[in-house]
Amino acid sequence: MEEVVLICNSDKRYIEACIEDCNNNNGEIVINAKKADRFVFYCDLGMTLEMHKKIMVIMKSERYDIRWLSDEAWDKYAKGCKTPPKRHLKV
Numbered sequence: 001m002e003e004v005v006l007i008c009n010s011d012k013r014y015i016e017a018c019i020e021d022c023n024n025n026n027g028e029i030v031i032n033a034k035k036a037d038r039f040v041f042y043c044d045l046g047m048t049l050e051m052h053k054k055i056m057v058i059m060k061s062e063r064y065d066i067r068w069l070s071d072e073a074w075d076k077y078a079k080g081c082k083t084p085p086k087r088h089l090k091v
Contacts, residue, residue: 002037004028007054009045011085017077018042021069038063044074046088 008018022028022040039058041051043066058064068090069077078084 002028003031003033004038004040005033005036006030006040006042007051008042009048011045013080014042014045014077017069017073021067021073025070025073038065040064041066042069044068044077044087045085 004022006015006018006022008015018040019030021042022030028040039054039062041047041055041064043051047055055064055066068074068088074087078087
């Protein structure tokens with residue numbers, strides 16, 4: 001299993017959905033460290049300025065993925081939100 005650093009919007013439920021996606025759908029372990037096999041950016045809720053800055057720093061020397069939750073995982077996340085969030089789609 002690869003160890004990944006998760007980078008995403010700070011909504012607690014969204015972070016949990018992203019961790020679940022890493023673990024169950026991608027066979028990865030999310031760690032809280034600077035050195036990992038790769039960085040994983042989840043962009044369903046958009047890319048924050050901090051996320052953009054981070055990707056600009058690591059893109060030259062680190063492995064990274066830009067991802068979105070599966071439709072099923074997104075629906076599960078959105079169903080539990082008081083106000084349905086707007087999803088940023090892949091371009």
